[in-house]
Amino acid sequence: MTEDEILLGLGLTVALAVGSQILASRLRIPALIVLLPVGFAAGALTDVVHPEQLVGDDFSALVSLSVALILYDAGLALDLRRLEGATRNVVLRLLLCGAFLTWAAVLGLGPVLFGLPSAAASMVGVILVVSGPTVVGPLLEHVRPSDKVRRVLLWEGSLIDPVGGILGAVVFHSLLAGGLQTGHFRVGVFFGGIAIGLVGGVAGAVLLWLTLRLLRLGETLGTLAQFATVVVVAAGCDLAYDDTGLIAAIVTGLVVANVPGFDMPARRPFFETLVQLIIGLLFVSISATVTPMSLAPVLLPALALVAVLVLVVRPLVALLSTMRTDLTTGERAFVGWMAPRGIVAASTATTFSASLTTAGLRGADRILPITFLVIVGTVVFYALTAGPMAARLGVVRPSRARPLLVGGAPWAVDLARSLRAAGVGVLMWAGAAEERGRIKDAGIELAAGEFMAVATEPETRLEGVTSVYLLTDDDDFNALASVVMRDAVDGPVHRVGPPPDSEGVVAPYTAGDTVFGPRLPRHALTTRHQQGAAFHVRSATVPPPPGYEPLFVVRRDGRLEPVTGAVPADAGEGDALVLLGPARTPTG
Numbered sequence: 001m002t003e004d005e006i007l008l009g010l011g012l013t014v015a016l017a018v019g020s021q022i023l024a025s026r027l028r029i030p031a032l033i034v035l036l037p038v039g040f041a042a043g044a045l046t047d048v049v050h051p052e053q054l055v056g057d058d059f060s061a062l063v064s065l066s067v068a069l070i071l072y073d074a075g076l077a078l079d080l081r082r083l084e085g086a087t088r089n090v091v092l093r094l095l096l097c098g099a100f101l102t103w104a105a106v107l108g109l110g111p112v113l114f115g116l117p118s119a120a121a122s123m124v125g126v127i128l129v130v131s132g133p134t135v136v137g138p139l140l141e142h143v144r145p146s147d148k149v150r151r152v153l154l155w156e157g158s159l160i161d162p163v164g165g166i167l168g169a170v171v172f173h174s175l176l177a178g179g180l181q182t183g184h185f186r187v188g189v190f191f192g193g194i195a196i197g198l199v200g201g202v203a204g205a206v207l208l209w210l211t212l213r214l215l216r217l218g219e220t221l222g223t224l225a226q227f228a229t230v231v232v233v234a235a236g237c238d239l240a241y242d243d244t245g246l247i248a249a250i251v252t253g254l255v256v257a258n259v260p261g262f263d264m265p266a267r268r269p270f271f272e273t274l275v276q277l278i279i280g281l282l283f284v285s286i287s288a289t290v291t292p293m294s295l296a297p298v299l300l301p302a303l304a305l306v307a308v309l310v311l312v313v314r315p316l317v318a319l320l321s322t323m324r325t326d327l328t329t330g331e332r333a334f335v336g337w338m339a340p341r342g343i344v345a346a347s348t349a350t351t352f353s354a355s356l357t358t359a360g361l362r363g364a365d366r367i368l369p370i371t372f373l374v375i376v377g378t379v380v381f382y383a384l385t386a387g388p389m390a391a392r393l394g395v396v397r398p399s400r401a402r403p404l405l406v407g408g409a410p411w412a413v414d415l416a417r418s419l420r421a422a423g424v425g426v427l428m429w430a431g432a433a434e435e436r437g438r439i440k441d442a443g444i445e446l447a448a449g450e451f452m453a454v455a456t457e458p459e460t461r462l463e464g465v466t467s468v469y470l471l472t473d474d475d476d477f478n479a480l481a482s483v484v485m486r487d488a489v490d491g492p493v494h495r496v497g498p499p500p501d502s503e504g505v506v507a508p509y510t511a512g513d514t515v516f517g518p519r520l521p522r523h524a525l526t527t528r529h530q531q532g533a534a535f536h537v538r539s540a541t542v543p544p545p546p547g548y549e550p551l552f553v554v555r556r557d558g559r560l561e562p563v564t565g566a567v568p569a570d571a572g573e574g575d576a577l578v579l580l581g582p583a584r585t586p587t588g
Contacts, residue, residue, distance in 0.1 A: 001053050009048035013288075016042055016049070017280030028142050030135045032342055032379050035283040036372065043288030051285040060354045061238075063286070066278050067347040068234035068249035069227070073275045074161040074344070075253020083155060086326055087148075090335075091155045093321035095163060098156075098314075098339070099129045103167075105313045106305070113301035114370060119175055120363035123356065124370055126171045127349050128309070128341055130164030131157045134279070135342035139382060141490065143390045144397045147464055149331045153338055161344045162250040168348045169197065169247045176242065176359060197244040200237035201251020204229050208256055223271045242355055246348070279343055286350050287372065294369045302373035309374070310381055314339040330393035337389050340378045345371055400558030402427060402464055404447070404489075406481070407471035408435020411529035415471075415551070415578075416444045418535035422554045422576050427465065430472075467560065469515060470495040475522065494562055497521035515562045516551055520580070532584030540575040547582035554578065 001009070020034040027034075042049040051059045083091060103125035110121025136157035140150050173193040211217055211225040230252065234245030318336030327335070349371035356364035390396045401424050405416050408430030416426045416439075428439045429447040439446045468489050470478035475498035482495045497514035499521050516525070536548070544550060553561045556574030 001048070005048050006054055009046075009050070009054045012042065012046070013049055013051075013054075013281060013284055017277070017284045020284070021276065021280050024138070028138060029383060030138045030340070030342070030379055031280070032135060032283065032346075032375065033383060035280060036287045036346075036376055039284035039287030040290055040372075042284065043290070044292060049284070049288045051289060059285070060351070063282065063347065063354075064238060064245060064351050065231055065234055066282050067344075067351055068245050069230055069278055070275060070282075070343060070347060071162060071165045071246055072226075072230045072249040072253040073271070074158070074165075075250045076257050077158055078162065078254060079257050081258065083159075087151050087155060090152050090322055090325055090327070091159065094152070094156045094317060094335075095159055097320050098160070098317045099126075099163065099167065101313055101317050102129050102309065105308060109305060109308060113304055114298055114363070114366060116363040116366065117361075119361055120356075120367060123168075123171055123175065123352060123364075124349075124367055126164070126167045127345050127352070127367070127371055128374055129167060130160050130344045130348075131339055131342060135340045135379060136338065139338065139340065139386055142383075143386045145334060145390050145395045146331060146397055148327060149334055149395055152327075152335060162254065165246055165250050165344060165348060168352060169244070170194065172352050172355070173241075173244075175356060175361060193241045193244050194247065196237050196241045197247025198251060200233045200244065200248030201255065204233040204248060204252035205255035205259070207233070208252065209261075213261060223274075226271060227274065246351070283343070283346060286346055286368075289350075290369055290372050294366075295373065298366055298369050299373065302370055303377060305370070306374055306377035306381065310337075310339070310378060328395075330395045333393050334390055334395045338382060338386060340382045341371075341375045342379070346375055398558070400425065401466045401554075401560035403467045403469055403560055404429065404465045405469050405471055406430070406478075407473070408432065408438050409471065409473060409526065410438065411525050412471040413438050413442050413444065414529065415535055417442055418537055418578050419552065419554075419560070420444065422537045422552075422578060423558065424554060424560055465489050465491070467491040467562075468493045469562070471522075473522070473526075475499075492562075494564070496525065499523045515564055516549070517564060520549060520551075525580070528580065528583045534581050536579045536581055538577050538579060540577050541573065544577065544579055548579040550577050551580055552578040 016038050017035070020038045021031045024031040024034045039049070048054075055062060103122070106125030106128055107118065107121050110116040110124055111118065114121075116124070136153055140153060145153075176193070207229045208226065211229070212222055217225055230249050233248050233252065237244040237248045315333075315336035317339075318332060322332040322335060325332075349368045353364050353367035356367070403419070403424065403426060405412055405426060405428045408428065413428070416428055419426050426444055427447055428444050430436050430439060436446060466489070468482075468485055468491075470481050470493070472478055478495035479498075482493050485493050494515045496516070497518065497520070500518075514521075535551070537554075538544065540553070550563050552563065554576040555561065556572075
């Protein structure tokens with residue numbers, strides 16, 4: 001390829017990767033639904049989006065290091081101390097039953113449907129064990145199932161990625177050691193490869209302990225240290241033994257996430273952005289390498305395999321895993337209707353198939369096309385059917401709002417009363433004993449005292465809360481909490497605006513929407529309320545009287561929409577308005 005063609009190919013690959021993810025986020029669908037067909041079409045229709053020609057023989061090595069970073073990030077998200085109670089029992093059963101039954105089904109069907117030898121079928125089976133939160137998460141956001149189901153499926157998707165990666169590496173090394181390929185299993189070679197990965201993982205954790213704990217690097221340098229450590233450790237392990245870097249990356253992430261004392265930042269925007277970019281580039285590149293010619297022979301058998309996985313294997317896994325649990329019949333059935341394959345499956349298929357093809361394993365060249373079709377088939381199937389199935393099973397959460405109001409000032413409590421009068425289920429939290437007593441006296445549901453301490457922890461999700469409104473008298477607290485809690489709730493996080501001449505450390509400089517617009521910052525609300533202004537609920541069909549400020553729109557279906565500086569009140573038939581009346585005029 002010429003220099004111009006290389007530049008065009010690289011630029012087009014980046015544009016397609018980023019554009020596909022933006023489009024998927026706007027459509028609220030898993031990015032793979034867009035990334036895989038876009039990459040496949042780009043590879044089939046253009047002469048420049050071909051990673052083997054853009055990168056050459058180094059493409060396989062780059063894929064291996066990219067997968068290591070993705071698996072490290074997956075391991076980093078797994079604080080196993082948070083997996084507790086009944087959820088833990090269900091998730092562990094799903095992992096064990098799901099991994100075994102999926103592997104066994106593909107191992108049995110692979111020779112029948114695709115003519116694969118047992119070795120290649122075993123590799124495909126262990127690759128298809130994984131699911132992943134990057135696929136499950138967007139589907140659950142669209143479907144909005146009950147909190148118990150959502151918690152179980154997200155934990156399963158988060159845990160199965162590193163577990164599946166480790167199982168894939170174990171099977172891969174067993175094949176290279178001759179276990180399923182020739183019948184002569186070389187114990188020393190197999191356990192030697194696993195040991196290299198484990199030692200590399202421990203070495204990576206030690207390096208990160210030195211950089212993050214002892215040197216106390218900031219967010220930017222800490223992110224660079226993590227990136228460099230994972231790449232160096234994975235590359236070193238791969239040099240010692242092929243693809244042991246994946247084990248090392250997973251172990252490093254798990255150790256960092258679960259050993260107390262690591263100074264990991266609560267938010268890792270740069271590293272998360274880096275991983276997101278890698279995922280996009282990887283999947284456009286991987287799908288571009290899959291040719292129509294390679295898909296044609298396995299298309300119909302792959303569709304049959306998808307049917308068996310989604311209609312037989314997954315329901316059986318859910319049936320066995322949820323027996324004697326507190327899940328309802330509908331919730332158990334929906335767990336059996338959600339197992340899309342995703343990013344780790346495609347990544348490991350690319351890495352392992354290339355190495356096994358080079359090693360001469362018969363049928364290894366079909367591992368990637370089969371995996372590609374199963375990913376597309378399962379993601380599309382669940383994307384089209386999950387919503388109707390959840391509604392039919394009665395596991396969809398009601399659309400009615402349940403906001404959390406943080407703060408116990410008199411005006412905030414009166415506002416909560418008005419929202420409750422409008423049919424909104426309100427939850428409040430306050431730290432001071434006087435404010436908590438005021439909330440209780442008003443009959444508003446009060447969150448536990450440690451609620452905010454838990455809510456501001458990394459990776460915490462506020463289940464059942466649809467939005468957060470920070471209404472305390474401390475503008476800096478409101479500003480900081482609006483940033484920290486942004487990922488803790490399935491909905492917006494708003495704060496009351498600080499005074500225009502605020503001298504706070506954080507509040508005047510923090511971006512984000514403030515509720516009620518610039519005309520009603522915190523001090524104005526407090527003053528008007530002290531002067532006798534009251535909150536009112538009125539039908540949206542009646543224009544507000546002069547001097548009444550709209551604060552919220554309560555939709556006819558129970559949704560709550562605040563009036564912000566960027567979003568004016570826009571109510572329709574059947575909606576209600578929560579208004580702040582004028583201050584009372586003193587009489588002589």
